[in-house]
Amino acid sequence: MMLDTWFGDPESPNLGFLHLPDDREVVGGVVICPPLGYDQVLGYRALRFVGQELAAQGIAALRFDYVGEGDSAGQSGTAQAPELWMSSVARAAAYLRDSGIDNVALLSLGAGALIANEAALTVDATALVHWDPELSGRRFLRRQRALFELTVGHDGPTDPSALLSLTLHPDAAAWLRTREITAATLPVGMDALIVGRRAYDENPATLRLTSNLPPRAEYRSVVGQEELLDVPGTLAVLPEETIAGMSEWLLERFPRASVPARPLVNGRAVVGHTSDGTPIVEKLLRIGPDRLFVITTSREDDNESGVVVQQPGAAEHRVGPGRFQVLAARELAERGYRAVRFDRRVTGDTTEVRPGEPNFIFANEWVDDTDRLIAELGIGEDVAHAGLCAGGWVAARMAERRPARLTVMFSPNYFKTAPLRAGEYSVLTQSSREGTRKFIGLKRRIRGILPGWAWPILGRLQLFHDPAILLGASTRDRNSTVAVLLTPEDEENFRAHRGPDAVARLINRGADIRVTSYAYGDHSLFGAEVRTTMLTDLLSLVDEKLTRSVTPTRSRL
Amino acid sequence: MTAVDTVRHVIDKHGKLKADVANLAEDADLYAAGMTSNASVNVMLAVEDAFDIEFPDELLSKCTFTSIGSICSAVKGLLEAAA
Structure with missing residues (x-):
């Protein structure tokens, strides 16, 4: 089942979708941290499928829009965006805990990893999954800028540094530019799974991460991500095997005993x-x-x-x-x-x-x-x-x-x-x-x-x-x-x-x-x-x- | 490995072409060979990594990434400017 609900701060609420098994008995919960930019569009149904798969395993999964993004409240492109991304993750984790689910993990896609990686310790996550993560904020901004130039080229007279599908305040861009996922920045004392593209195995950023992985971190190299995120949405193919693998890995991180989920639904x-x-x-x-x-x-x-x-x-x-x-x-x-x-x-x-x-x-x-x-x-x-x-x-x-x-x-x-x-x-x-x-x-x-x-x-x-x-x-x-x-x-x-x-x-x-x-x-x-x-x-x-x-x-x- | 070989290797890995990159002429149109905008950005980033360069905004256009030759030419210019 899936429940639609507003949650978080009543002054600037997030919109969320909570996936649960039909009997509402769960072993844990996962906050799904969405990507930024056009990956949000391409990955939207895929992340919903992740939510469905987790619920089928007996795990609650909460998808949401960051404040200032999607259907959540707030303006896009503000200087406070990084704080709002981070606080949105914290609110999502709090919503699951308020529903009676103490063990909460994070799962991110794309640039959502740069946010989830920072938020994981703050929200005391049980475990962390980065799916096809953007390992470098600087590289993410370069990619969005290049995509804009190669697909749009010119958008009116006043925006010489536009990004594809993303409105970023310079302060928010500066925050992203300094974010990296490396062996040194992975949260300490937490199980982490990084699921990266096989084509990126030899990238310097991937090698910096994989050559020195912390003891509780695992790196999986997968194929099929390009067919999800590098094609028009109408041609996207769900990487079912990858999603099943992440779901099983998460299931192993939660206790076997289930608890009843009692979410407050606000329409x-x-x-x-x-x-x-x-x-x-x-x-x-x-x-x-x-x-x-x-x-x-x-x-x-x-x-x-x-x-x-x-x-x-x-x-x-x-x-x-x-x-x-x-x-x-x-x-x-x-x-x-x-x-x-x-x-x-x-x-x-x-x-x-x-x-x-x-x-x-x-x-x-x-x-x-x-x-x-x-x-x-x-x-x-x-x-x-x-x-x-x-x-x-x-x-x-x-x-x-x-x-x-x-x-x-x-x-x-x-x-x-x-x-x-x-x-x-x-x-x-x-x-x-x-x-x-x-x-x-x-x-x-x-x-x-x-x-x-x-x-x-x-x-x-x-x-x-x-x-x-x-x-x-x-x-x-x-x-x-x-x-x-x-x-x-x-x-x-x-x-x-x-x-x-x-x-x-x-x-x-x-x-x-x-x-x-x-x-x-x-x-x-x-x-x-x-x-x-x-x-x-x-x-x-x-x-x-x-x-x-x-x-x-x-x-x- | 020459610069052309390196660019061919990068395109083979990230260009998602249906054609065999090893047999592609240096002036062959990569977009006509099936390279998408997303794939061309992946190529761009991998070329930057391989040569330790950064394409400036004025080179972020389809013309720069339209063929093996045009990419090599842009790389050569950037390496010479940095020398």
């Missing part, structure tokens, strides 16, 4: 206050037969205002760059709206992780999930759907099913209404990477020479991505506005598919479509500046179209 938290002092409240819900995980955000006194339903991109969750969805929700509440964010099936904390599970990117299942969400929450016409890429496609498809005042599509690039089958997007991604995707070259050549009259026909047959098909379907309701927000690469794609012509035709027929192109930014919104710009534009659109409960006195943006 409501105050995550901030408006400028007039009204609490901003977030509630955790489970909806429908798939028990979709939902978080609602609103002012404490608000039950009437318009609702913004947020959809992340790809099969992602609200960590890393996806955290802008959390900031958007809280800013919307500050301005007098309600916001709903949720995990669609096979993402984040909805549906149990099954190795090899297919995703539903551009498939009808996620539209069905959103439809059920709207029905179960009783959301009426005063609603906006806003989503990134595949989430934007779901948002647009929802406008076909139910009335919506506003649809906002960040970085759209799929304009067919015909859905993909479950898992089909991963197959297409893989074939694109291998250069074996059929008809792509031919389609590109035809696309450039097709006469204007033929384009809509082939678009209606769903042979080409004609934006008129998706945008036309979502603007049939004349009270509805559709906003298309394009980064440079998305604009290029939009133009290649004759998007401007499609928009002009639809506007002539009375549709309200707004297209905004940005001079910088990347499709996935890894860059912080483009995220902020798009968020500002979302808020303006919502202000124009939805009803709000109050008039705000200031904005945090």
